[in-house]
Amino acid sequence: MTGLGSRRASTLLLTLLTIAPGGVTLGAQVTATARPGAVPPWDRGIKAIDSESYYAAMDCGKRGGADPACVFWDTGLCKNADFELAFYTPYKMVAYEVWNAVRRKQPVPTPSYPEAQRTRVTIGVTPVRGSKNVFSELVLKRGGKVVTAVARANEPGGGKFTFDYAPFAPTGPLTIEIVGKAKTIACTVPPDVLASFR
Secondary structure (H helix, E strand, C coil): CCCCHHHHHHHHHHHHHHCCCCEEEEEEEEECCCCCCCCCCCCCCCCCHHHHHHHHHHHHHHHHCCCCCCCCCHHHHHHHCCCEEEEHHHHHHHHHHHHHHHHHCCCCCCCCCHHHHHHHHHHEEEECCCCCCEEEEEEEEEECECCCCCCEECCCCCEEEECCCHHHCCCCCCCEEEECCCEEEEEEECCHHHHHHC
């Protein structure tokens, strides 16, 4: 092949390799990082509420502060230029309710244990300010297999996706794909980071 033909073929091949099925460009590949400094420490990952996690969450909320890492452990988790993720878990439900009362100088509440038992894992997706990549879908993959959400709700620019606990077990990596109309952000969550989830 001549130099010009060779360059065109290389450009075409590169273009084809960066297009995912459905015509969406594969975007950033990021690795999730745990937010440092969370007290009390936690290394059991997201699980159904039990007495241990309930009282640990209460202790977390009682610490107060403007932005405690134990309550907002998911801040900046899969940092990218297009989308932000926020998790809602049984632990976070309890910790947030207590923290919110403490910061308002109100009596420490006793969050509903039965409600915490009914709570599953919800991932919220919102666009980063200024992003032009319109959100389309959130896909969880464990061991290369897609995990089906038990509930979903679309919201302007994003959505909420609820899952059972099993995909978040810290026994292997989890992939969170945030699918946008322009490109997809794939976030790999290593087991040690999954263990820090609450």
